[in-house]
Amino acid sequence: xxxxxxxxxxxxxxxxxxxxxxxxxxxxxxxxxxxxxxxxxxxxxxxxxxxxxxxxxxxxxxxxxxxxxxxxxxxxxxxxxxxxxxxxxxxxxxxxxxxxxxxxxxxxxxxxxxxxxxxxxxxxxxxxxxxxxxxxxxxxxxxxxxxxxxxxxxxxxxxxxxxxxxxxxxxxxxxxxxxxxxxxxxxxxxxxxxxxxxxxxxxxxxxxxxxxxxxxxxxxxxxxxxxxxxxxxxxxxxxxxxxxxxxxxxxxxxxxxxxxxxxxxxxxxxxxxxxxxxxxxxxxxxxxxxxxxxxxxxxxxxxxxxxxxxxxxxxxxxxxxxxxxxxxxxxxxxxxxxxxxxxxxxxxxxxxxxxxxxxxxxxxxxxxxxxxxxxxxxxxxxxxxxxxxxxxxxxxxxxxxxxxxxxxx
Amino acid sequence: xxxxxxxxxxxxxxxxxxxxxxxxxxxxxxxxxxxxxxxxxxxxxxxxxxxxxxxxxxxxxxxxxxxxxxxxxxxxxxxxxxxxxxxxxxxxxxxxxxxxxxxxxxxxxxxxxxxxxxxxxxxxxxxxxxxxx
Numbered sequence: 001x002x003x004x005x006x007x008x009x010x011x012x013x014x015x016x017x018x019x020x021x022x023x024x025x026x027x028x029x030x031x032x033x034x035x036x037x038x039x040x041x042x043x044x045x046x047x048x049x050x051x052x053x054x055x056x057x058x059x060x061x062x063x064x065x066x067x068x069x070x071x072x073x074x075x076x077x078x079x080x081x082x083x084x085x086x087x088x089x090x091x092x093x094x095x096x097x098x099x100x101x102x103x104x105x106x107x108x109x110x111x112x113x114x115x116x117x118x119x120x121x122x123x124x125x126x127x128x129x130x131x132x133x134x135x136x137x138x139x140x141x142x143x144x145x146x147x148x149x150x151x152x153x154x155x156x157x158x159x160x161x162x163x164x165x166x167x168x169x170x171x172x173x174x175x176x177x178x179x180x181x182x183x184x185x186x187x188x189x190x191x192x193x194x195x196x197x198x199x200x201x202x203x204x205x206x207x208x209x210x211x212x213x214x215x216x217x218x219x220x221x222x223x224x225x226x227x228x229x230x231x232x233x234x235x236x237x238x239x240x241x242x243x244x245x246x247x248x249x250x251x252x253x254x255x256x257x258x259x260x261x262x263x264x265x266x267x268x269x270x271x272x273x274x275x276x277x278x279x280x281x282x283x284x285x286x287x288x289x290x291x292x293x294x295x296x297x298x299x300x301x302x303x304x305x306x307x308x309x310x311x312x313x314x315x316x317x318x319x320x321x322x323x324x325x326x327x328x329x330x331x332x333x334x335x336x337x338x339x340x341x342x343x344x345x346x347x348x349x350x351x352x353x354x355x356x357x358x359x360x361x362x363x364x365x366x367x368x369x370x371x372x373x374x375x376x377x378x379x380x381x382x383x384x385x386x387x388x389x390x391x392x393x394x395x396x397x398x399x400x401x402x403x404x405x406x407x408x409x
Numbered sequence: 410x411x412x413x414x415x416x417x418x419x420x421x422x423x424x425x426x427x428x429x430x431x432x433x434x435x436x437x438x439x440x441x442x443x444x445x446x447x448x449x450x451x452x453x454x455x456x457x458x459x460x461x462x463x464x465x466x467x468x469x470x471x472x473x474x475x476x477x478x479x480x481x482x483x484x485x486x487x488x489x490x491x492x493x494x495x496x497x498x499x500x501x502x503x504x505x506x507x508x509x510x511x512x513x514x515x516x517x518x519x520x521x522x523x524x525x526x527x528x529x530x531x532x533x534x535x536x537x538x539x540x541x542x
Contacts, residue, residue: 030473031446035446035447036446036447036472036473037447037472226446226472226473230472313450314450315449315450315470315475317474317475337472337473338449338450338470338472339472359449382468
């Protein structure tokens with residue numbers, strides 16, 4: 001068990017000169033020779049190619065599968081149409097997260113759940129403990145490889161290598177099944193970069209190298225875990241262990257503290273009871289009250305994860321304190337880094353990325369729920385206090401490189 | 410490879426004594442630059458500040474992390490390289506010349522004794538111990 005695992009694409013990472021690191025028990029590329037900044041920019045301009053085979057892939061089948069998933073996940077699995085995927089959370093009874101995940105319904109009669117590599121074994125143990133009759137659970141992490149292709153040129157590249165250029169319907173979370181050189185490829189319009197054009201591909205492990213090589217030959221830039229993190233952070237997307245799970249003080253982060261969970265928690269009558277429902281109802285009530293401008297009782301959701309624009313060159317890192325202008329502590333940075341962006345040329349709808357790039361800090365913070373977009377804050381980095389502003393939650397429709405605008409607030 | 414005439418610390422800073430002026434120039438090795446990856450921020454002490462051997466004198470940040478810089482000697486900062494703060498690429502392009510960080514007036518004689526020669530540093534990099542720093 002203590003042995004480190006390698007994905008089926010390990011040899012390609014090493015041959016490509018990647019720096020390999022231990023990540024959640026997997027030997028993964030942190031970056032390729034071009035470096036994190038170049039990989040990030042290549043994804044935003046054209047397309048990035050990611051090996052995400054280290055993530056857990058668990059199949060659920062059997063007559064009881066839907067009812068089981070309704071009980072152990074927060075989203076409404078019964079509402080998931082064939083050919084669709086949904087973001088979902090694996091809740092505990094306290095309304096905290098055991099993990100966050102994506103649920104895919106590629107084929108009739110079975111669901112595919114993709115979970116974080118670091119939580120896979122805990123997730124499997126939790127599911128096993130809650131398993132009821134007529135549910136088959138199958139860990140397919142080794143049999144099925146997963147490759148992510150993200151960025152404005154991704155659609156063109158993928159179409160070009162498919163045996164028949166039929167892609168899933170052009171909407172986020174839609175799914176399809178295609179073939180490359182006769183090998184079946186599961187195609188999902190999902191991703192972890194915030195790119196409007198994005199695909200996650202699953203293929204039998206022994207065929208994964210072929211798929212990787214074909215996409216690389218079309219110009220997709222291999223991207224390591226380093227830029228995967230800067231890309232998701234620029235897009236404001238949560239990462240378990242930072243924005244979900246246990247907070248800096250050892251307390252459970254409420255699931256509804258993260259913005260994307262609003263669309264991943266269902267109280268629909270069809271869903272019925274599920275693990276953590278009572279606690280989530282209390283968290284949801286706080287959001288409803290905040291929506292009406294009532295901040296009187298935030299106890300079930302005292303802090304929420306919000307994007308921060310740090311108006312300084314100094315990177316605010318995970319763990320930095322966040323203060324109100326009067327010096328009062330209002331939370332802390334859950335994830336922070338520096339992300340590059342293409343400087344735009346032109347104005348309005350004709351604006352497009354130019355040849356020049358720059359860097360600016362991006363961060364997510366767990367801060368008091370009463371704060372809102374535009375509120376001024378300070379982030380303490382070592383002995384310095386950097387001005388920061390709460391940013392708006394980013395829409396999945398606008399690409400994250402629109403974010404440099406935030407720095408001029 | 411670190412050029413002759415330079416000496417290095419286990420934490421990958423270099424120092425070079427100018428015999429004529431008695432001033433020591435300080436920077437970080439090409440190995441350190443390569444390990445850091447994309448460098449995005451550098452914080453250096455101002456002129457006049459005292460630095461102490463093996464104590465933190467500054468911070469360098471890559472996309473991945475913030476890393477502390479340790480002084481190779483006791484002394485007083487005469488000048489810090491302000492130009493590189495806006496041109497961090499210089500650290501990768503020319504770590505032993507244009508990428509210098511500090512000019513330091515040593516606190517005493519033999520301030521650099523105990524640091525590694527380029528050959529010793531190379532052998533140290535090939536040992537397992539280097540990975541800890």
